[in-house]
């Protein structure tokens with residue numbers, strides 16, 4: 341499969357490594373441009389592109405940049421990208437340490453709904469609840485006892501199925517976590533966040549999640565930056 345990856349930090353580079361190992365054709369982009377990606381390209385065989393080119397390069401496109409940087413992406417980035425291209429959002433909102441205040445999320449919008457609104461395009465939420473290192477090292481063949489499971493949330497059935505197959509190929513059970521408005525169940529601070537449960541454990545953890553955003557995951561007066569609300 342052709343896969344575009346926007347953001348080549350901890351998660352983006354991990355996905356690049358694992359997906360190229362599996363034989364996928366991977367196209368990568370970051371904020372500094374293709375010239376800065378030659379080491380990762382040499383190591384993995386992935387092809388460096390601009391962000392605009394990477395958005396149009398895949399049957400699946402992954403956006404994996406800090407939440408607070410999402411508004412820096414071009415507003416029309418996915419204009420003209422066919423509807424059957426699945427867009428994956430791996431993002432998490434870290435208002436205190438990194439992202440600053442995002443008013444809509446503070447007001448209760450799910451993080452991925454906010455990302456989808458910013459990008460003007462439906463997203464599937466996946467890979468947000470596992471540490472990059474575990475994503476790199478802890479994949480196991482299907483059927484392995486204790487195989488880690490990852491929740492996948494999204495409104496488009498076909499896009500979600502495509503992403504769930506990819507999760508399985510990467511060595512993890514995929515658990516359907518419902519539509520995007522249910523995706524608060526896998527956000528930071530929830531029982532499923534970074535806990536590496538198997539599929540029964542993930543289902544239990546999703547069911548036990550509480551919708552209230554925990555105080556540690558809320559912006560404070562001191563949180564850096566602030567973002568205009570989308571129209």
Ligand SMILES: NC(=O)c1ccc[n+]([C@@H]2O[C@H](COP(=O)([O-])OP(=O)(O)OC[C@H]3O[C@@H](n4cnc5c(N)ncnc54)[C@H](OP(=O)(O)O)[C@@H]3O)[C@@H](O)[C@H]2O)c1
Nearest residue numbers: 347348349350351370371372404405409431432468471472
């Ligand atoms: N790290 C984890 O274990 C982990 C696990 C699950 C989910 N997540 C979430 O996944 C997202 C990515 O996390 P990460 O840890 O991989 O981030 P990271 O290591 O800080 O890397 C961020 C990447 O985003 C790129 N970027 C930033 N602004 C951009 C822009 N405007 N256009 C294009 N690329 C841009 C950066 O490119 P440059 O370097 O060129 O600026 C860099 O490649 C975050 O929301 C994070 O919370 C992280």
